[in-house]
Amino acid sequence: MQDGLYYSREHEWVKLEDKLARVGVTDYAQRKLGDVVYVELPEVGKQVKQATEPKGKEMELGAVESIKAVSAVYSPLSGKVKEVNQALQDRPELVNTSPYGEGWICVLEPSSLDIELKNLMDAGAYAEHLKKLE
Amino acid sequence: MTSYRQARWVGEDGLEPLVFELGKPGRTGYTLPPKLHEQLNLPKHLIREKLELPELSEIEVVRHYTRLSQMNYGIDSGIYPLGSCTMKYNPKICEELASLDTAAHIHPYQSEETIQGALELMYKLERCLAEIAGVDRVCLHPSAGAHGEFTAMLLTRAYHKFRGDGVRTQVIVPDSAHGTNPASAAMAGYEVVTVPSDARGRVDLKALETAASERTAALMLTNPNTLGLFEDKILKIAKIIHDVGGLLFYDGANLNGILGKARPGDMGFDIVHFNLHKTFSTPHGGGGPGAGPVGVKDELEKFLPVPVIEHEEKRKFYYLNYDRPHSIGKVKAFYGNFGVLVKAYTYILLMGASGLREVSEAAVLNANYIMRKLLGTKGYELKFDAGGPCKHEVVFSAEPLKRETGVGARDVSKRLLDYGMHAPTYYFPPIVSEALMIEPTECEPREELDRFVGALKNIAEEARSNPEKLRSAPTATAIGRLDEVKASREPILSWKMYRKHRA
């Protein structure tokens, strides 16, 4: 993982860039999935909600597929999808090789950043979360 | 047998060339009687200009597909212990009878007096299946297991609608269920609720009680389940579901484990489905055709698909009854995979009442034999219920082997191919990690079972001394492991796409 990022329980990361939030999946997620063969990107303009239980379709930012599994990408924040990473259409493997860099999935315009940031973890808390899973 | 080597035809780019890479212009493998000379008057804009199909002589076609068949493995080749698939021997007399003119060359629209044989055979097969499962009426229409499950879900919906009960929106499915169960329920518009298995590998009753409500349309259950374990609390399960007004659906994939010993109808199931290509020995054909008939108790009989085969006692006449006002209609164009039904009916007659019971007894003994012989082998463990008997299949976990050596169920399966055996199902059911799901069926001789267990033990040893042997397996087959990641990243699904890809 990387410092300066926020993390969700569903293994997404968030990088705050000015008023926007860049989102991707963590190294743990890409390792569990294996070789990514396809990324289903969300539609630009889609309104999403921060993921809670029980999960619903309005919390989904698309999905990441390997040959044996499909993992929904859950939105770490509520807001609107402003940009999606088209490079993943031709090179889905970027999610494996550069999950925090070139493998970013989309950019959100958060609607309730101040309130919702509290629900995310920092690098340390995420590391603890991972330890509990192993 | 001490070693194995699959046939391997090697061409320029790989194995046997694609049929499109064979042949020459002008060649043909087909002859037609002389044509009538007629003015066709077809509109020019709908006439085809070009068709890119290969041009092969008959001998080229025959050699090509003969060679391809040699690079394939079937039950006739060797043991095929795929869990929940029941890869049993396919009697050749069944093939012979299904290809008679009187079976193959009849049309479903023929008037009833010209197809009495077909209707009689189907009617009798329905009665046999009803008796075997302990239900009242059977419909032979569905073409496959999943199709039967989908039909069962439609029947469930019709039943609740008829009762005026519109809040039944959920179908409960155990976490060990075959994927077709939740998929079929979802196709019928239901919300799928999954219940976990308990420490004994059976449906968790507490969780089921919580999940069952007035919104429950049905519970879909396989018994024995996909772990090869009999759901011994089935009567309690039936009560839980019936008490909330839901229906109980039996997935018949594992019927081979209880044939003649117990019947789903007697356990409280309201709807059952059968896999004729599993329990009733019709050949799998590489993935079909099969047949997935559905059986129901009386209260669901009115909803069965049309037409229903009826028998008029006085005239000794069979006919197709379409006058069924509550029927769900059709789930496919005609009356079922008749070619497959002939084979299943033949099989039932060959085995007879006591034979069918001997089938499940021998199948269950074979599975328990493998279980006991493999138990205690370092590297493999039973996650559930090591104390009791299994039924016709057993699920081992190669998790200990994975932890110890780094190679797991997948590598073990690939290495088994080098022994001239087909691998069991691996990674299923999802509730067992590094799962190896083994179903020998009643058709395997004891020597084969010994060989199979011996191979698994050997492979565990190989994993310790030389794990690379497993990772690089198989090497005795026509081809080794393939880059399946590349295959799904840049899908090439046809000769057309291949040409484009190469350009």
Added chain:
Amino acid sequence: MPMGHPYIPNVREIQTQMLREIGAASIDELFADIPSKIRLRRKLKLPNAMSELDVKRHVQTILAKNKPFTQMLSFLGGGVWPHHVPAHVRDLVRRSEFLTSYTPYQPEVSQGMLQSFFEYQSMICELTGMDAANASMYDWATSLGEAALMCARVTDGRKFIVPTLISPERFNTLQNYVSGPSLELVKIGYDRQTGQLDLSQLRKELGQGIAGVYVENPSYLGFLETQVDEIAKAAHEAGALFVVGVNPISLGLLKAPGDYGADIVIGEGQPLGNPMSFGGPLLGIFACRDDAKLVRQMPGRLVGMTTTPDGKTRGYAMVLQTREQHIRRERATSSICSNEALCAVAAAIYLASLGPRGLRELGEACAANANYAMRKLRAIKGLKVPIFNAPHFNEFTLNCDETGMSVAKLNAELLNQSIHGGKPLRDKFPELGETSLMCVTEFHTKEDIDHLVNALAEIVG
């Protein structure tokens, strides 16, 4: 020692040894966990086991009560058609390595089946003008159901448009498939003279929310839908997908639907190398254009080409399995698992044997025979053949209103002369009156057709 059963090699003595080795007292002990209340304590009420010879006689006797096509002149079609299957096609498909294999989950040992599927998929693409085809569905009717569901998934539309003259069996099946997501089916009428789709009614219906427009070409009643280019255009302008249903035998002669705008092509592959078999097993064709949005929403098995990791050797494997039920479960594109695989291999072998010329000549022969039959039949006073003024392929309608006889009576009289007439249409299409659906293929000789004509002339005369 009692004799074992041919299919159960572990005879009583061996079973006793096995039980001893695993420490079980008896086989019953292995079933002891079945609650006593539900244990079956009696024999199944089924016949006793029969020897192979006895079973053969028994089943043959039952089947002998059928009148097959080879013994009785028949003009039935309408979704299942009689064509000659070359002997080698049957032989090859019954090779046990194909016949007794399972779904090729272990590609290394199943290249035979996998490559055969790839070849089938490829040939279907050439026939239909599509880029990707799956390895089979149950039949045309269920392919249609799945196509409607796919259209809804891709476009988010809730309505699916079909022609009024759609095959009743296919429509009925479609109704069940769309009932899950509660899609609405809309029927578009036809021109009474030509049978052609009512384009102005279609345009009226093509508002918002149409997932797909479906036509059958040739239609269920045998005539060609000539306005397909306009229908495709109208559908696409409304954001809907264009689905075409076909009899693949016609595609040796007729244009590929992909060349007139189809996005999805479905159909009945039975006539390609498979006998009619009383309507099953059949072979559902399903193909679509190479569009990422479409291909990933296709139901069914897909075989793709790949290589060994070193890139040197070509091979085949099942791909995009994440669409399927064993991975996606309730979110799968379809619940389909086992399909009509071996029938697809038969189709591949059949097409490889015919080649483009063989398939074209076959289409011409069928059309020529049908044309001859129509010419001769319409000359009979009182018969209207066909009822639509449009080009036909190898099926056509025959109306006998003016004879004062019903189709049922006509067919009964024909049957007395060992001829099976066409399918009566009045119960499903009452507006067409006393009309039946006739089919002619390369199976019928000139003498066969003359025999039918003479018999009918006599009956109505």
